[in-house]
Amino acid sequence: MGCSIGLDAKITLLAAGVIFLLALGLGVWKYRQIMTSDEHRAHPYVDIAHRAALLYAFATLLIAVFVHLSAWPVWVNLLAAMVVVFFFVAAIAGYMFHGARRDTVNQFEHPTRALELAMVLLIIGEIGGFSVIFAGFIVGQLL
Template sequence: MVVYFSVAVKLAIIFSGLFLWVGMFTGVWKYWQIRKSSQARAHYYVDIAHRSSLLYAPASLILAVLAAFSVWSELWNLVFVLLNVFFFSASILSYVLHGFLKDTYNQFKQPHRLGKRILPKSVMTFCMCLLVLSELFATGMLILGAGLYLF
């Protein structure tokens, strides 16, 4: 039996595996920091990078299933999946950067730091609004598309 998967489904599955793999690598990094720390703790953002990667892996599989059952065109399903995996990836990358730079324990604390640089509040606000709106819209559309197919 040959099963056809759209590009959206394939990408969501691949990103699920990549997020799992990043979660494993950041887990090694977390363990290494715990071993070196006198308090037996990793940097806050190393821990967040590890956990978020492991949580985005199954989330991406859910997106794959939703896209597989969605009534929307392949192009729209691809857009909805890409919006999610882009922001999942950007989030993980920001956590990894903060963990590597050890520049903050709260990326939302003002002033917003990235290494030695200060980010304008407007940049952080814009990025977070874009992330929230994109992920909620894209996931909502996949849920609606799958719901229309299933019911």
């Protein structure tokens, strides 16, 4: 017997589970690199991808709670949550890309205009998306 939660919270919880499963898989990749490298270390971006995925999975779980308690309509919560999740997953994918290519240990060492734009969009998307959900929580639970 489960509790009743909205579609917006269910989809956000699903995203948290998928990201957590990705984190577990990235842990296998990291472990494999640790065991096969001469220094017994994974590439820095494989390590970053693994850690980021773990953190983003739990951040997405936290977002799901705020979504569940938000006063906004399902479509507003879902849109805001998925914007945040999109940027979480995009960041993980970027780290995986650099880890697989082994092309850098610091993607900001020689930043491109595309990277600068991506970072601005990420900042706006993550902070903006969560702010919408958090405002819905405040309206729904505190006012």
